[in-house]
Amino acid sequence: MGLSTVLEIGRNALNTYRVAQEVTGENIANVNTPGYSRQRVLLETAQTVSANGFTVGNGVNISKIERYYDGMLQQQMVSAQSTEGYDTAKSSVLQQLEQTFNEITTDGLGAAISDFFGAWQDLTLNPDGTAERQAVLSRGQILTDTFHAVSTNIEDTISSLNDTLNSLTDSINTTLTSIAELNGKIKLTGQLGGNSNEIRDQRDQLIRDLSTQIGITYTENSDGTTDVKYADGGAELVTGSAVGSFSLTVNAGTGHYDVNVTPPGGAVALVSPATGQLGAVISLRDTTIQGYLDDMNDLAKTMFTEVNSIHTGGFQHDGTTAGTNFFSGTTAAGIALNISATSEVAASGVSGAVGDNSNALKMTQLQNSLTMSSGTETFNAYQDGVVSQIGLDVESSLNAETRDIAFTTQLSTLRESNSGVSLDEELTNLVKYQRSYQASAKLVTTATDMMDIVLGLIR
Amino acid sequence: MRVTSNMSNDNSIYNIQQSQSKLYKTNELIGTQRNISRPSDDSVNSKLLLDIGYKLKANDQYLSNIAKSDTWQHVTSDTLTAMSDIMTLAKEQVATITSGSSDATIRQNVVTQLQTLKQQMVDMGNMQLGDQYIFGGAKNSVKPFSITSPYYSGDETAINIEVGKENTQQINIEGNRLLTADTALSQPYGSTNVLKAFDDLITAVNANDVTAIVAGAQALEAGAKQINNAQSDVAGRLVRLDATTKIIENNRNTLETIYTNIQYVDNAKLAVELNQQQIAYEATLSATAKISKLSLLDYI
Numbered sequence: 001m002g003l004s005t006v007l008e009i010g011r012n013a014l015n016t017y018r019v020a021q022e023v024t025g026e027n028i029a030n031v032n033t034p035g036y037s038r039q040r041v042l043l044e045t046a047q048t049v050s051a052n053g054f055t056v057g058n059g060v061n062i063s064k065i066e067r068y069y070d071g072m073l074q075q076q077m078v079s080a081q082s083t084e085g086y087d088t089a090k091s092s093v094l095q096q097l098e099q100t101f102n103e104i105t106t107d108g109l110g111a112a113i114s115d116f117f118g119a120w121q122d123l124t125l126n127p128d129g130t131a132e133r134q135a136v137l138s139r140g141q142i143l144t145d146t147f148h149a150v151s152t153n154i155e156d157t158i159s160s161l162n163d164t165l166n167s168l169t170d171s172i173n174t175t176l177t178s179i180a181e182l183n184g185k186i187k188l189t190g191q192l193g194g195n196s197n198e199i200r201d202q203r204d205q206l207i208r209d210l211s212t213q214i215g216i217t218y219t220e221n222s223d224g225t226t227d228v229k230y231a232d233g234g235a236e237l238v239t240g241s242a243v244g245s246f247s248l249t250v251n252a253g254t255g256h257y258d259v260n261v262t263p264p265g266g267a268v269a270l271v272s273p274a275t276g277q278l279g280a281v282i283s284l285r286d287t288t289i290q291g292y293l294d295d296m297n298d299l300a301k302t303m304f305t306e307v308n309s310i311h312t313g314g315f316q317h318d319g320t321t322a323g324t325n326f327f328s329g330t331t332a333a334g335i336a337l338n339i340s341a342t343s344e345v346a347a348s349g350v351s352g353a354v355g356d357n358s359n360a361l362k363m364t365q366l367q368n369s370l371t372m373s374s375g376t377e378t379f380n381a382y383q384d385g386v387v388s389q390i391g392l393d394v395e396s397s398l399n400a401e402t403r404d405i406a407f408t409t410q411l412s413t414l415r416e417s418n419s420g421v422s423l424d425e426e427l428t429n430l431v432k433y434q435r436s437y438q439a440s441a442k443l444v445t446t447a448t449d450m451m452d453i454v455l456g457l458i459r
Numbered sequence: 460m461r462v463t464s465n466m467s468n469d470n471s472i473y474n475i476q477q478s479q480s481k482l483y484k485t486n487e488l489i490g491t492q493r494n495i496s497r498p499s500d501d502s503v504n505s506k507l508l509l510d511i512g513y514k515l516k517a518n519d520q521y522l523s524n525i526a527k528s529d530t531w532q533h534v535t536s537d538t539l540t541a542m543s544d545i546m547t548l549a550k551e552q553v554a555t556i557t558s559g560s561s562d563a564t565i566r567q568n569v570v571t572q573l574q575t576l577k578q579q580m581v582d583m584g585n586m587q588l589g590d591q592y593i594f595g596g597a598k599n600s601v602k603p604f605s606i607t608s609p610y611y612s613g614d615e616t617a618i619n620i621e622v623g624k625e626n627t628q629q630i631n632i633e634g635n636r637l638l639t640a641d642t643a644l645s646q647p648y649g650s651t652n653v654l655k656a657f658d659d660l661i662t663a664v665n666a667n668d669v670t671a672i673v674a675g676a677q678a679l680e681a682g683a684k685q686i687n688n689a690q691s692d693v694a695g696r697l698v699r700l701d702a703t704t705k706i707i708e709n710n711r712n713t714l715e716t717i718y719t720n721i722q723y724v725d726n727a728k729l730a731v732e733l734n735q736q737q738i739a740y741e742a743t744l745s746a747t748a749k750i751s752k753l754s755l756l757d758y759i
Contacts, residue, residue, distance in 0.1 A: 031465065095499070102497045104505055114513050118520045124620045125527045125630075126591060128599045353597030356616050361627065368624055369519075380513045388506035391498025398499065409473055413466055422463040424755040431759060 003454065005049075006447040009059035012046065015438035016060050020433045023065055027421045030428075035205025037067040037419035039197055067197040069417045071220060074204055077411045078211040078218070082231070082276045084404035085212030089280035090288075091397035095159065097289065098394045100153040101387045109299075110383040112146040115139050117367035120360050123347050127357035129152050133317070133342035140326065144335050151332035154293045158256075161285040165257045168213065168278055169246040175210045176228070176243050179203055183225040184241030190224050200224065215275025232279065233271045236263040256285065289394060295386045296332035299372065303379065304330050306371050307363070308338075314346030314359030322346075323359070464754075471747035478740040480751070485733050488724050495722060504721050511718045517624070518711050522618050525700050525707075528630045532697050535593055535632060538586045539690045545583070546653075546683035549576045553660060553676045559669040566664050571665070577657040581606050584638055594634030603634045610654040611639040622703050628696065637689050638682075651687030656682050 020041045030036040042065070046058040103110050119139035123132040182203040189196040210216060214427060215231030221240075228238040237244045242264035248257040259282065262268045274280040306325045311326040323346025328338040339345065349358030374383035493699065498505040515567040552572045560566055584604035586593050595603035595613035603613030613634045635643040641652040656678035663671030 084757065098497055098499055104495050104498060105491075105493070110509055111516075114516050120515070121520050121524060121621060124618075125524060126589065127597075127618075128591065129589075225469070321550040344468055348597065350597065350616060353614060353616050355591065355595070355599040355618070356597035357618055357620070361621065364621055365625070381510070384506045384509040384513075387498050387509060388502045391500075391502030391505045394497075394499035395502050409469070412469065414465055416466045416469065417461045418463050424464070427755045427759060459618055 003447055003451050005058070006450075007444060009057075010440050010444035010447060012059040012061070013443065014437060016043065016062055017043075017433045017437040017440060019062055019065075021437070023406075024426050024429045024433060028423065028426045029425060031211040031421040031426075035201050035208070036206075036421070037069050037197070037201050039065055039067045040192075041065055041250075055122050058272070065195055066199065069200070069204075070415070070418050073411065073415050074208070077208055077408065077415065078216060080404065080408045080411055081208055081211040081365065082215040084401070084408050085276045086280045087397055087400040087404050089336050090284060091275040091394065091401045093157065093280075093284050094169070094390065094394045094397055097157050097292075100150055101292075101390045103383075103387050109143075109146050109150055109296075110380055110387070112139075112143045113303075113383065114380050116143045117171045117364055120363040123345070123360045124245045124357040124364060127347035127360055128355045130342050133345045133347070136153065136345050137337065137342060140337050143303075144327070144337060146330045147296065147335050149343055151293065151296055151300075154289060154296065155333065158285055158289055158293070160194065161281050161289070162256045164281055165180050165259065168281065169259070170247060172210065172213050172278070173245045175206055175213070176237050176245065179210070179226070179228060180238045180241050180243035181375075182206070183238065186224040187241065196224060197415065201220070203362055211276065213277045214273065215279065230261060230271065232274050233261070233269075235269065235271065236266070237261070238244065274409075292386065292390060294330070295382075295389075299379065299382060299386075300332040300335045301330045302371050304335060306366055306369070310359065310362050310366060313349070313362075315345050315351055315356075317343035317348075317354065319348055319352050319354040319356075327377075464751075467750050470744070471751070474743050475740075475747065478736065478743050481736050482733075482740060483737055485729060487727070487731055488594060489733070492724055492726075493722055494724055508718060508722055511714045515711060515718075518707050518714075521621065521623055521707055524705065525704055526620050528620055528622065528628065529697070529700050531588055531593065532693050532700065534586065534588050536690065536693045536697070538593065539632075539686055539693060542580060542583050542686050543683065543690065545576050545579050546679060546686060547659070549573060549660075550676070550679050550683065552576070553672065553679060556664060557669075557672060557676055559667045559672060561667070566667060569660050571736045573657055573661050577654065577661075578606060580638070580653065580657070581610075584634055592634075593631060596631065596633050596635075599645050604638065604654070606654075608655070608658070609639075609642070610652070611635045611642060615644055622700065623707065626703070628699065628703075630696075632689050632692065637686065640685060648688035649681055651678055651681040651685050652681075653682035653685065703728050723759055 008231040020043075023039050023041050027038050042063045044061050044063040046061045048055050048057055050056070101108065114134075116139040119132070119135040123129070123136055126132050182199050185199050186196045186203065189199065207216070207218060207226065207228065210228070216228050216237070217231055217234075218226050218228045220226050225240050226238070227236070227240065229235065230237050235244065244261060244263040244266070247260045247262060247268065249260060250256070251258045259271050259273055259278070260268050261271045273282045307327055308325040311323045314321060314323040315321065324344065325338040326346075327335055329335040347360040348354060349362065350356045367380070368378055370376055370378060372379060373385075377385065488494065492603035495501050495505055495508060549572075552569050556566065556569050581604045582756055584594050585602045591599055592603050592613065595601075597616035597618065598613045604610055605612065611634055615633045615635055617629045617633065618631045619629050622628045633643065635649055636646065638653045639655070640646045640648060640650045641655070656675060659671065659678065663675050668717075
């Protein structure tokens, strides 16, 4: 034990506080980096030595630089973000489509149906009138046009959702690859005894990002790597530094994409996504929006059947030719006027009676007939039901989205509270470590002075 | 709880967003004056509003049908009044000769009068509204009445229209039931062939056949009654149309009240809410500005 030991303690302390300032600097610099967890220097007393029968301290050491990280919170955030991703994707698509069915502020299919039967009402008052017959044809045309417009909008939405799958799975694959690469680096750094805090932060951030796109479960391994599994079916996506991938194949039946997963080193298998953005896209494409299209097709088909059934029971303007089908096509996209001349409108219900209106009257009464939903609803009530349903779907998805955002915000706040950088705190540390550094330097200069005194004795 | 400046920032942004979003909604309500601008604003009431909208539209259609039927009934009523007047004139002419007359000139005079009145009767029977013969049934291509037998070439089709949901009303009077009732399948007004009665009378007067003249006078009387019966029918229809119009208008008022209550905003309530939201928003902005200025950096 001698003066050189004091110098050594001073030197160690200087090094230690320099590193502490570096860590503080890193924290300050990353105050706004997404996913960054603040780090701290854990100090410990250096190995003690025995001198002159006494145990004497040997200064300070850095035991480790650790990051503030709450594994439980990370799990919760991953799960909450999957739900948020699902609900947000759903609500944004449904809100876009809602406008197609917004019959509250603008006239839509319901009004077109009403106007169509209104034209038949006018025809009952003058079954012989060319203008009234023309109005029936025009209103019929508007009705079919409206059917086409609605079905085109729905089909476009379905098709664009299907296209979205390309970019979505590409993005998921990129994230998976990055997670696997970072896992590799973390493992390597660990083997070399290095500090992989920043890489872990990046990897954890990627896992959170991934969780908005698909539902995942993950396990943290002792070597610092994280294995990721797909929540829908449990396929492995990342195992250590090995990575699986998502791929798309066209379904011959529907013409839409099927989603497949290839686990690391495994065989490709079909999956049914139900969580995250990917799940929302599939659910909207195959169930929710397809449901609206089915409803529109039902309406068009029943309209086709019922109107044609009455129309073919009547007589054309000449009073002798039997009425033909009024509509052709049995889907919302395919329904069209089957007749084009005013003389083909079958208003008369009695052969030879040109001015008879009984068939037109029958047609007007169809509007109030319970034709839809197994004889429980009128055309208009059915359409109201569809509008109300999409309203309800949007409303509930918006509510779910708001709830999810509040929840993830709360979780982010908790994460920020634990792992976020506080500038005030870092500034305090900055001053603290600076003072300690100054004191350590003073220790070195004092020891040097003492050394000079000792050397002066020799002279 | 440990609080960092980023937490304060995030919190501020979240709260500002919340306030902004409330202001946006209130602004939309005031701007549109509607509670429901899209189905998701209130999906249950959306259905109700749409339903009321269709009912109002249907009511408008019924009112339009009633207005047209009303015109038809008035034209029919006026024509029937004219027919009734013709019958009165005919009866007066016949009254002058019920005991016959040996003076051929007097008889000829009566015959000429009766022929003119019959022609007028036929003309009235061929009355048109637009291009529809009001007494022709479903036949519109030819005049329903002619001066010679067979007098009627229309048909006996009833033209019904809707004046309410599942509520139809006949708008026409079938010509044969009115003037040639002996040939009609149904005889609600009487069974007299008015035009034949004219012809029989003309023959009787020409022949100075007193028995036939008396019989003819009785037939004319029956014919006049038949026309009066038809007038009563039309009057009844007009009353019914009037009553139906009132029901529909009452119904419309009720529906419009419900619609207004659901759809149109309460401006006083919105003004108060807007004020509250504005205060909350200003407070949020002020708090954010004050908190974000604070830093230890300013003191070391």
